[in-house]
Amino acid sequence: MKRKALLVLVAIACLAAVAFGQSGKEVQLRFLxxxxxxxxxxxxxxxxxxxxxxxYKGKIxxxxxxxxxxxxxxxxxxxxxxxxxxxxLLMVKADRSEFNVLAQSGRVVDLKPFIAKDAALKAxxxxxxxxxxxxxxxxxxxxxxxxxxxxxxYYNKDLFRKAGLSGFPTTWDxxxxxxxxxxxxxxxxxxxxxxxxxWTSMLMLANFIGTSNAGMKWLATKPEAQDFSAAVFVDAxxxxxxxxxxxxxxxxxxxGYGVAANNFLQGQTAMIAxxxxxxxxxxxxxxxxxxxxxxxxxxxxxxxxxIAMENIAYGSGSKPSDKQAASFEFLKYLTRDDVxxxxxxxxxxxxxxxxxxxxxNYPRINKEFVPIAVAAKYKYTIFPNAVxxxxxxxxxxxxxxxxxxxxxxxxFAGKCADISASN
Amino acid sequence: xxxxxxxxxxxxTAVLPALLLFSIIYLVSxxxxxxxxxxxxxxxxxxGFVGIRNYVRMFADRVESPTFYRAVLNNLSWSSIAAFVHxxxxxxxxxxxxxxxxxxxxxxxxxFLPHVISITAFAVIYKQVFNPSFGxxxxxxxxxxxxxxxxxxxxxxxxWAWPSIIVTWVFHVGFFAxxxxxxxxxxxxxxxxxxxxxxxxxxxxxxxxxxxxxxxxVGTCVILDITGxxxxxxxxxxxxxxxxxxxxxxxxxxxxxxxxLLQNSYANAIGVALLALGLFVVLVANRAFRIGRSAx
Numbered sequence: 001m002k003r004k005a006l007l008v009l010v011a012i013a014c015l016a017a018v019a020f021g022q023s024g025k026e027v028q029l030r031f032l033x034x035x036x037x038x039x040x041x042x043x044x045x046x047x048x049x050x051x052x053x054x055x056y057k058g059k060i061x062x063x064x065x066x067x068x069x070x071x072x073x074x075x076x077x078x079x080x081x082x083x084x085x086x087x088x089l090l091m092v093k094a095d096r097s098e099f100n101v102l103a104q105s106g107r108v109v110d111l112k113p114f115i116a117k118d119a120a121l122k123a124x125x126x127x128x129x130x131x132x133x134x135x136x137x138x139x140x141x142x143x144x145x146x147x148x149x150x151x152x153x154y155y156n157k158d159l160f161r162k163a164g165l166s167g168f169p170t171t172w173d174x175x176x177x178x179x180x181x182x183x184x185x186x187x188x189x190x191x192x193x194x195x196x197x198x199w200t201s202m203l204m205l206a207n208f209i210g211t212s213n214a215g216m217k218w219l220a221t222k223p224e225a226q227d228f229s230a231a232v233f234v235d236a237x238x239x240x241x242x243x244x245x246x247x248x249x250x251x252x253x254x255x256g257y258g259v260a261a262n263n264f265l266q267g268q269t270a271m272i273a274x275x276x277x278x279x280x281x282x283x284x285x286x287x288x289x290x291x292x293x294x295x296x297x298x299x300x301x302x303x304x305x306x307i308a309m310e311n312i313a314y315g316s317g318s319k320p321s322d323k324q325a326a327s328f329e330f331l332k333y334l335t336r337d338d339v340x341x342x343x344x345x346x347x348x349x350x351x352x353x354x355x356x357x358x359x360x361n362y363p364r365i366n367k368e369f370v371p372i373a374v375a376a377k378y379k380y381t382i383f384p385n386a387v388x389x390x391x392x393x394x395x396x397x398x399x400x401x402x403x404x405x406x407x408x409x410x411x412f413a414g415k416c417a418d419i420s421a422s423n
Numbered sequence: 424x425x426x427x428x429x430x431x432x433x434x435x436t437a438v439l440p441a442l443l444l445f446s447i448i449y450l451v452s453x454x455x456x457x458x459x460x461x462x463x464x465x466x467x468x469x470x471g472f473v474g475i476r477n478y479v480r481m482f483a484d485r486v487e488s489p490t491f492y493r494a495v496l497n498n499l500s501w502s503s504i505a506a507f508v509h510x511x512x513x514x515x516x517x518x519x520x521x522x523x524x525x526x527x528x529x530x531x532x533x534x535f536l537p538h539v540i541s542i543t544a545f546a547v548i549y550k551q552v553f554n555p556s557f558g559x560x561x562x563x564x565x566x567x568x569x570x571x572x573x574x575x576x577x578x579x580x581x582x583w584a585w586p587s588i589i590v591t592w593v594f595h596v597g598f599f600a601x602x603x604x605x606x607x608x609x610x611x612x613x614x615x616x617x618x619x620x621x622x623x624x625x626x627x628x629x630x631x632x633x634x635x636x637x638x639x640x641v642g643t644c645v646i647l648d649i650t651g652x653x654x655x656x657x658x659x660x661x662x663x664x665x666x667x668x669x670x671x672x673x674x675x676x677x678x679x680x681x682x683x684l685l686q687n688s689y690a691n692a693i694g695v696a697l698l699a700l701g702l703f704v705v706l707v708a709n710r711a712f713r714i715g716r717s718a719x
Binding site: 082101194249250389393396397400406423 | 484555663666669
């Protein structure tokens, strides 16, 4: 009898110890992130996670699962989604093909119920367009919009001056004339690339398409309903062909982003279309020569247009309710004015929600550019958002043919249509 | 239990772990690939049975089949060059080195060096060599005054892309030369001595004695080279990604491109085609070299 009573007491004591331990247990969250290594935002990310861990010590701890490189990080996330081993915290990109995969997995937490209970955060998230971007077809909000990007065309003011150009052209005819002058002055006018995802070439294609009402409509069309025979697309391809044939470096064909960016940073080309994330490299001694940053200007696309893209959001893949709650705490932490202003100051991104902009110390280039971008007549998305992924994938096959004149713009458009229909 | 029964049991026990591992890693994977190639799997999840739809697409679709046939052609081209150029060069090198020419040990090390450098590093190096703005070839042909070759974009010109890819590996003969050389030095010297006494020249001895006696090894090298070429991916992905306009496409690259687009079942159908092609070329090489039959 005494032994039985003792056993019962020991069992109760053990249960109490476990319960006590559980209530005091630190929740560990895995954060799959590409903002590591040499990523321009790596320092901000590391400091943010460290300060959060310090502030929430004993309650929540974030462990970073760093994967350098956009493509590698996406493949890891996609594998996690397929294997049902989602990270607790993740970056959700606005790229439709990636977003649709995450949405379809059903494994990203719907943040709407959490936001509904948090009046302060709800008041901050005032950008309906941004919220719509990260809401899936079932009305689930999969990420807190974090950054928008206005994407223009960087140009080297020194090289422009040497070519006798006083400013950036405001019409496409003026752009081609300026390119001719730059070419005559001995410098390749613009950095382009046909390798990898043909990023800078695709940005120029979007600029050629988007700077008209018909073009904005074309870029806003869903990929499944896209019309590649439209004159606005064929004309844009023709302009891109002119650039590839006559106004870029010989190694643009087959080049990846590194080659295109390096050509601009080393003064081999006078222009490059790219987003605010490139600003950091202008003053990075590992990327550009000393004194390069002051030479760089950032302009709207001729025709008064700018690419306005939702860029990233942050979301959660946690399953247990305690981890979901902890993840939401971190997502809220990211929206603090001090944390967010540091982020915006680093990369020059435009805000995805309401914040105190007086604390944001934009790089010079963005300070000059964002107001004119906001006032641009035409605002449009990037080309990959308007077509199927297979068409984007085929660009590095078709662009060399376009550059060499082996495909006419109409034939190029026809190939895009065939690929879209077949995939 | 008889000695024969004991021996059989011992043999089975000895191979069982390897057999199990092989079955799990390879047979299960191949079975999964075959099975999913007849299902719809265009997202994260496998959906309904679609029969031979992926194979019809591969062989007859207006957009996809030209890419598939180009990839098969390139794979066959690679295999042929491996069998009729790469390995013969390796055998010739082995015969020369086995003749103990002056400095043969140094040559052997130099020839083997490319095989200790990663394919990725080589791809990056060759991209610079072939770069149309500042590459080595541009400089060389510019210095020689051959403008037509100076301005070629080697990796993205339809006429030069595939030959440029071939050049990045066909002269790397060290690995197979060392294997064949090891077999050559095991040939009894008496055979050469008696042939020499009979007045046979060095070339004659190589053709009539060396080549027949290393047949098995050369055949094995051909199979290794061909199968290595069928699965070769990294260099192609980094240098051309199958371009321009799929002219340097291979089945391994095509499969990867479709995986990137989440067309998983179609990618697996390509995998089945690659497996079939691999089996075919290995069977042909096996038959041609009569591998397994003694050379003596």
